[in-house]
Amino acid sequence: MDFWQAMEARQSVRAFDQQRDVPPDVVTRLLHAAIRAPSAGNCQPWHFFVVRDQETKKALARAALNQWFLSEAPVVIVVCADPERSARRYGDRGRNLYSLQDTAAAAENLLLAAVASALAGSAPSTRMQPRKPSTCPRTCAPWPWSRSVIRPNSPGARQIVFPWTQ
Numbered sequence: 001m002d003f004w005q006a007m008e009a010r011q012s013v014r015a016f017d018q019q020r021d022v023p024p025d026v027v028t029r030l031l032h033a034a035i036r037a038p039s040a041g042n043c044q045p046w047h048f049f050v051v052r053d054q055e056t057k058k059a060l061a062r063a064a065l066n067q068w069f070l071s072e073a074p075v076v077i078v079v080c081a082d083p084e085r086s087a088r089r090y091g092d093r094g095r096n097l098y099s100l101q102d103t104a105a106a107a108e109n110l111l112l113a114a115v116a117s118a119l120a121g122s123a124p125s126t127r128m129q130p131r132k133p134s135t136c137p138r139t140c141a142p143w144p145w146s147r148s149v150i151r152p153n154s155p156g157a158r159q160i161v162f163p164w165t166q
Contacts (some may be wrong), residue, residue, distance in 0.1 A: 001115070001116045001118075003112070006112045006113075006115040006116040007112060009115050010111055010112060010115045014069040015069065015072070016069070016072045016073045016074065017074070018072055018074060019074075020074050021074060022074050022075045022119065026117055026119075027050055027075060027077070029113065029117065030077065030110050030113045030114055030117065031048055031050075031077070031110070033109045033110055033112070033113035034046070034048060034077075034079070034106040034107070034109050034110040034113070035048075035106065036109060037102065037105040037106035037108070037109045038102070038105055039086075039098075039102035039105070039106075040086060040089075040090060040094065040098035040101070040102055041086075041089045041090065041094075041098075043085050043086045043088075043089055043090075043094070043098070043099075043102065044085070044102070044106075045081055045082040045083065045084075045085035045086045045094075045098070045099040045102055045103060046079060046080065046081060046082060046102065046103045046106045047079075047080045047082055048077055048078065048079055048080075048110075049077070049078040049080065050075060050076075050077055050078075051075065051076040051077075051078060052074070052075050052076075054071065057070060057071040057073070057076055058071045060076060060078065077110060079103060079106060079107045079110065080103070081099045081100055081102075081103035082099060083095040083096070083099040083100075085099065086098045086099035086102065087099070
């Protein structure tokens with residue numbers, strides 16, 4: 001499927017085949033698409049959490065103001081903005097604008113990659129209650145790529161850098 005077909009085919013889906021599995025390699029491809037999104041100053045102010053645990057999906061559905069369809073998806077990828085990452089470089093404008101724009105671009109990349117990967121759908125939910133990352137349920141662990149930073153304009157452009165190992 002080319003880009004234009006994926007864009008035309010993308011729709012919000014509220015019903016999922018709970019028996020369908022989304023293999024880890026497909027999820028990894030989706031996350032790779034997400035982290036290739038542009039961001040102000042290449043700050044990449046996002047975190048991704050891959051959730052397969054049913055109880056955690058139910059907790060997310062409650063946190064999303066009872067959008068129970070989230071708990072029916074075989075896998076949920078929670079996309080979170082990290083406003084302070086942008087604020088370190090751009091101050092309040094980074095915190096209040098750039099981090100949200102950048103994270104929205106990453107989410108759109110993820111949604112289009114889901115369509116291109118023949119996944120039935122994408123159900124973006126922007127009705128989550130804001131919370132500090134430390135309040136995320138313990139079973140909602142970050143995917144190994146969630147904090148990776150690809151620096152496309154740097155030497156070794158294909159290298160993936162994990163900030164917590166630096």
